[in-house]
Amino acid sequence: MSGGPSEFSDLVASARVIVEELLEEGVERFDLRETAAEEHPERPTASPAHAHAEPKTPLPESGSRPAPPHKATSPPAPAPVSTPAPVSLPPADWGANPSLAEVEGVLGDCQRCALCQGRTQIVFGDGNPEADLLFVGEGPGQHEDLQGLPFVGKAGQLLTKMIESGLGIPRKSVYICNIVKCRPPNNRDPLPEEVAACRSFLDGQIAAVRPKVIVSLGRPAASLLLGRKVAISRERGRWQSYRGIPLMPTLHPAFVLRQYSEENRRAVWEDLKAAHAKAQAQPPAEGVAED
Ligand code: URA
Numbered sequence: 001m002s003g004g005p006s007e008f009s010d011l012v013a014s015a016r017v018i019v020e021e022l023l024e025e026g027v028e029r030f031d032l033r034e035t036a037a038e039e040h041p042e043r044p045t046a047s048p049a050h051a052h053a054e055p056k057t058p059l060p061e062s063g064s065r066p067a068p069p070h071k072a073t074s075p076p077a078p079a080p081v082s083t084p085a086p087v088s089l090p091p092a093d094w095g096a097n098p099s100l101a102e103v104e105g106v107l108g109d110c111q112r113c114a115l116c117q118g119r120t121q122i123v124f125g126d127g128n129p130e131a132d133l134l135f136v137g138e139g140p141g142q143h144e145d146l147q148g149l150p151f152v153g154k155a156g157q158l159l160t161k162m163i164e165s166g167l168g169i170p171r172k173s174v175y176i177c178n179i180v181k182c183r184p185p186n187n188r189d190p191l192p193e194e195v196a197a198c199r200s201f202l203d204g205q206i207a208a209v210r211p212k213v214i215v216s217l218g219r220p221a222a223s224l225l226l227g228r229k230v231a232i233s234r235e236r237g238r239w240q241s242y243r244g245i246p247l248m249p250t251l252h253p254a255f256v257l258r259q260y261s262e263e264n265r266r267a268v269w270e271d272l273k274a275a276h277a278k279a280q281a282q283p284p285a286e287g288v289a290e291d
Contacts, residue, residue: 100129100209103201103205103208106204110122114194115182115184119145123140123144123148123150124177125205126150126175126177127171127173127174128173130209130210132173132211132212132213132282133214133215134175134177135215136215136225137151137179137217137218138180139181139190140182141155141183145182145183150176154257158257159217159253162253166269167272177205179198179221180194195224199224206243212246212282213245213248213278213282221249221252222249225247226240226249233251237267237271237274239274246275250268250272253268
């Protein structure tokens with residue numbers, strides 16, 4: 001290899017991110033020999049027997065987990081709990097510009113999904129109702145559930161630091177919310193039906209705030225807003241749009257804390273800077289498109 005030690009550690013960090021994403025996506029094994037054969041057809045494959053080996057485990061449908069090979073004959077695994085499946089956009093029935101109070105009022109003491117059973121309180125959102133930047137995370141954790149505010153635990157502290165020390169703007173000048181408003185038990189990923197039950201409230205918040213730029217934090221938020229599975233480490237930093245509003249997908253701060261590499265920190269920093277610069281350059285929002 002021609003690169004120096006820092007290039008090598010960058011490569012290791014990137015490989016880690018990709019493996020972590022594959023694990024999060026439910027992939028538990030992959031056949032390196034097949035991959036090698038696809039990428040380097042000139043190399044001999046392992047053995048002829050391999051050609052008749054069991055078929056490659058299909059990639060999971062959204063959120064599902066292939067059964068591990070040694071359990072091939074056992075009953076199907078229990079219901080998946082990983083990625084919320086991208087759901088189709090429900091009609092935006094909030095009108096052009098509802099208020100946050102109106103959206104929160106309709107949410108009420110929500111019992112629309114099972115998450116209500118384990119919550120201490122609903123974590124609706126926090127910040128400036130007229131913010132230029134709106135952040136969307138996944139769902140409240142323990143600290144958020146106790147305090148009733150989004151992003152106040154360790155990941156939240158990192159996000160707050162990046163907003164305040166990095167961008168140089170107070171946290172209260174932006175708006176922060178989540179895909180689901182109640183804490184999933186043991187911080188598991190929200191289930192598709194939980195995401196679907198809460199979806200319209202996120203849309204209501206976006207319609208109320210009318211931000212100039214949305215920043216999605218992590219794969220679930222980007223996947224939900226874009227309506228497809230997003231490979232966040234590959235797609236972060238690339239402008240998208242949600243209902244006519246520029247959308248910047250970036251890494252989740254909890255992921256950055258787990259993979260505390262220079263590369264990941266720099267990536268989020270670049271994305272936030274780009275989002276902030278675009279918001280400053282945008283004319284005031286007109287209203288949120290219906291679809
Ligand atoms: N992680 C999230 O996605 N949201 C929070 O509010 C806190 C942690």
